[in-house]
Amino acid sequence: xxxxxxxxxxxxxxxxxxxxxxxxxxxxxxxxxxxxxxxxxxxxxxxxxxxxxxxxxxxxxxxxxxxxxxxxxxxxxxxxxxxxxxxxxxxxxxxxxxxxxxxxxxxxxxxxxxxxxxxxxxxxxxxxxxxxxxxxxxxxxxxxxxxxxxxxxxxxxxxxxxxxxxxxxxxxxxxxxxxxxxxxxxxxxxxxxxxxxxxxxxxxxxxxxxxxxxxxxxxxxxxxxxxxxxxxxxxxxxxxxxxxxxxxxxxxxxxxxxxxxxxxxxxxxxxxxxxxxxxxxxxxxxxxxxxxxxxxxxxxxxxxxxxxxxxxxxxxxxxxxxxxxxxxxxxxxxxxxxxxxxxxxxxxxxxxxxxxxxxxxxxxxxxxxxxxxxxxxxxxxxxxxxxxxxxxxxxxxxxxxxxxxxxxxxxxxxxxxxxxxxxxx
Numbered sequence: 001x002x003x004x005x006x007x008x009x010x011x012x013x014x015x016x017x018x019x020x021x022x023x024x025x026x027x028x029x030x031x032x033x034x035x036x037x038x039x040x041x042x043x044x045x046x047x048x049x050x051x052x053x054x055x056x057x058x059x060x061x062x063x064x065x066x067x068x069x070x071x072x073x074x075x076x077x078x079x080x081x082x083x084x085x086x087x088x089x090x091x092x093x094x095x096x097x098x099x100x101x102x103x104x105x106x107x108x109x110x111x112x113x114x115x116x117x118x119x120x121x122x123x124x125x126x127x128x129x130x131x132x133x134x135x136x137x138x139x140x141x142x143x144x145x146x147x148x149x150x151x152x153x154x155x156x157x158x159x160x161x162x163x164x165x166x167x168x169x170x171x172x173x174x175x176x177x178x179x180x181x182x183x184x185x186x187x188x189x190x191x192x193x194x195x196x197x198x199x200x201x202x203x204x205x206x207x208x209x210x211x212x213x214x215x216x217x218x219x220x221x222x223x224x225x226x227x228x229x230x231x232x233x234x235x236x237x238x239x240x241x242x243x244x245x246x247x248x249x250x251x252x253x254x255x256x257x258x259x260x261x262x263x264x265x266x267x268x269x270x271x272x273x274x275x276x277x278x279x280x281x282x283x284x285x286x287x288x289x290x291x292x293x294x295x296x297x298x299x300x301x302x303x304x305x306x307x308x309x310x311x312x313x314x315x316x317x318x319x320x321x322x323x324x325x326x327x328x329x330x331x332x333x334x335x336x337x338x339x340x341x342x343x344x345x346x347x348x349x350x351x352x353x354x355x356x357x358x359x360x361x362x363x364x365x366x367x368x369x370x371x372x373x374x375x376x377x378x379x380x381x382x383x384x385x386x387x388x389x390x391x392x393x394x395x396x397x398x399x400x401x402x403x404x405x406x407x408x409x410x411x412x413x414x415x416x417x418x419x420x421x422x423x424x425x
Contacts (some may be wrong), residue, residue, distance in 0.1 A: 023121070029054050030117065034125045053114050123279065148240040157237025166236035174234055179224050186220050189213050250339040251289040252281055253325050256307065257346035259296040259316035266378045270345035271308050273376060273412050277343055278304075280420070291328060295321035301328065318350045318386060319357040326365030335369040342370055343419075348377045348384030355389040362393050371400060374419045378406045 023030060033052040082088065117125075153166055193213045196206055254274050258267065281288055292307035293299055296314030299321040325342060333340055350358070367373065377387055387403070394401045404415040 023117075026052075026054055030121075031125055031128075033117075034122060037122075051114060051116055147243060149243050151239045151241040153236045154239040155233065155236065157239070161238045161240065163236050163238050167230065167234055170236055171230045171234040174231065175227055175229075179227055182220050182224055186217060186224070189217055189220075193217070249287060249289075249337060250341065251291060251333050252277070253291045253293060253328070253340070253342040254278075254307065255293045255295070255321045255325060255342065255344040257296070257316065257318065257321075258294050258310070258313055259349075260313050261316055261349040262313075262347050266347050269378050269406060269409055269412065270376075272409060273345055273378075273406070273416065274343070275308070276412065276416055280416075289333075291325075293321050293324055293328075295324075299324040316350050317354050318346065319354050319361055322358050322361040322366060326361060329366070329369055340370040341372045341374075342366065343374045343376075345376050345378060346386065347379050348386045350384065350386045352385075355385045358386065359389040359393055362390075363396070367393065367397050367400065373397075373401045375401075375403045376406050376415060376419070377403070380407050 030052050153163060193210065196202065196210050196213075199206070202210065254277065256270050256274065262270070278290065281290060290304075292302050292304060294302055294307055294310070294312075295318065296312070297317045297320065298314075301324065302310070321344070329335070329340060362373070373393075375390055377383065383405075390401075390403055394403055402419050404419055406412060406415050
């Protein structure tokens, strides 16, 4: 039998690599656990880890063993109850030798393997198939991140960047340039020397010439040997320069109705939708601006705290929010440089005649400049007048305008996935 002994030292983050391999293997179980967590927990509690349970039958490892058949001779310890030829009855109530399995009325048990996934892993599975639709990289900007790229060679640099091949090639070229004529003269003198030495008898003049050749060869060979094999100005170093990593800029407008027709439960559902959206944006993109706009009869741009928790209320004029969105786009986010997305939440109720103004504003000041506009109507009743006007917008912009209805908090995540699902190119 062979024994394999691994004496390699454990590398850094080995447990992390093993964990990633384990999570890839049981990906379906983790995704199922994340889906269950979404149903059981509030959207505001999604920014945390979760517990994943894997049945024991799914973590069993393959093994090699002897198959059935053939003639096997085995020796068992003796006993006082059975003799050769007796049939041993099967134990009642399942197999023996039990561990800490669950109680069961069917004669079978199951051990579960439970482990925790952290916040980042939970969000990775939560937003695995989501993205901002129709992402267009209109203009690449410096993101502040840099990477080192090869940019030729230089005669000065750190020893760790020394390029050996380039250095030897430079040294070889230098030696050829400085000793080329000398080596040619050496070859000519050696050939003349061989011709003189091949003669049977040498005259006095030929003997004198042979001595001159020997002295000259000694001088030339000494000159060639004094040339260094590698000199300092032969060294070549890899020239690395910092180049900015390109990234696309995107801005997301969050527009929410806070009028009197929006009950507290509807506002809470809208807040949960935007909290999920905000979590997704933070996870999906490193550089993205988020603009919060809340409205009743008047619209204003607010910060995140006021957007989610302010108690201000009033009538309903949705066009004020659409107009403010268009103004902010025109002032701060030129479409030639930014990818613009808008998400709007409302109960659909609006002042008479204002829904038509919303449609006109969307046609003229918003939709020509945005990549995607998502509207969610939070109501348990029939669609309101704003929905029917927005249907006309969807007909005119089928690829960049989406609408969905939310009736209960349980619809938030399915609607969110429908609005922001990854679209095939």
